[in-house]
Amino acid sequence: MNAKVSKRTESPRFSLMFARRLNNFDHYRNEEQLSPMSRQELLKRIDQMNEIVFPAIRGRTEAIMEKQKSKFDKHHKLIDFPTDSHVMKRVLQKKGKLYPEYEGPFTVVRKTKGGSYVLKDEMRDLLPIDVPPSQLKLISQDEIIPAGQLFQVESIIAHDKDENGNMKYKVRWKGYTAEHDTWEPYEHFTSDAPIAAYWARINAESPHNSGHPNRKRKQQNRSPSTRSNKRSKK
Numbered sequence: 001m002n003a004k005v006s007k008r009t010e011s012p013r014f015s016l017m018f019a020r021r022l023n024n025f026d027h028y029r030n031e032e033q034l035s036p037m038s039r040q041e042l043l044k045r046i047d048q049m050n051e052i053v054f055p056a057i058r059g060r061t062e063a064i065m066e067k068q069k070s071k072f073d074k075h076h077k078l079i080d081f082p083t084d085s086h087v088m089k090r091v092l093q094k095k096g097k098l099y100p101e102y103e104g105p106f107t108v109v110r111k112t113k114g115g116s117y118v119l120k121d122e123m124r125d126l127l128p129i130d131v132p133p134s135q136l137k138l139i140s141q142d143e144i145i146p147a148g149q150l151f152q153v154e155s156i157i158a159h160d161k162d163e164n165g166n167m168k169y170k171v172r173w174k175g176y177t178a179e180h181d182t183w184e185p186y187e188h189f190t191s192d193a194p195i196a197a198y199w200a201r202i203n204a205e206s207p208h209n210s211g212h213p214n215r216k217r218k219q220q221n222r223s224p225s226t227r228s229n230k231r232s233k234k
Helices: 013-016 041-074 193-201 216-221
Strands: 084-090 102-111 117-121 136-138 153-161 167-173 182-185
Touching: 084 117, 153 193, 167 193
Parallel strands: none
Antiparallel strands: 084 102, 084 136, 102 117, 153 167, 167 182
8 A cells, every 4th residue: 555645745645545544554453443434424524535635636736747847848948840831850860970960851740739740751741650849950941942843862873073073973863764864963952861871882981061051052053954853753
């Protein structure tokens, strides 16, 4: 039996359950026989618990929980992500130091009752699991590329430098053959993951920083002749 006084209720759990104190661990053979409570006494005790004890316990519990919540909120920055806002998701299991810390972008579909978020990717497919806010960070709407201008990378198969010395990559597009391979600059990629995978595959260090450049440059720098602009999404 649990006769320990609870910090939250300031009462023993046994007393709240049975509306009486727990008997001491003594021998009662020689004690005078205690007569049980009458039905009227039991009803009176029940009324006392319902009208006085339980409301007081509830009030104290709510006050303590509110105090704990305020203390938690004071030391934890809570961010609410509105519906249709754009976020990046933290990568929990990075394959290596060359891989980015965040992946995305994703669009917020809704917030669940538990506080996590339902997200959809750039191809408008829902993520299989909901994501807690601690794994998300908000990004600007200006950084998002319309879904009609995005194409999935199957793999990077080569690298080179353009006339200005900037790195470019030969891309094999998902759902397309080798004849559709194109050379793309670093700024055209919405994620560093395929680039990091390429450098890891050839056992070389990536020349790029872990942070991705501003994605607005992707739209500004892409020329009309870029082959990925002509494709329709598979």
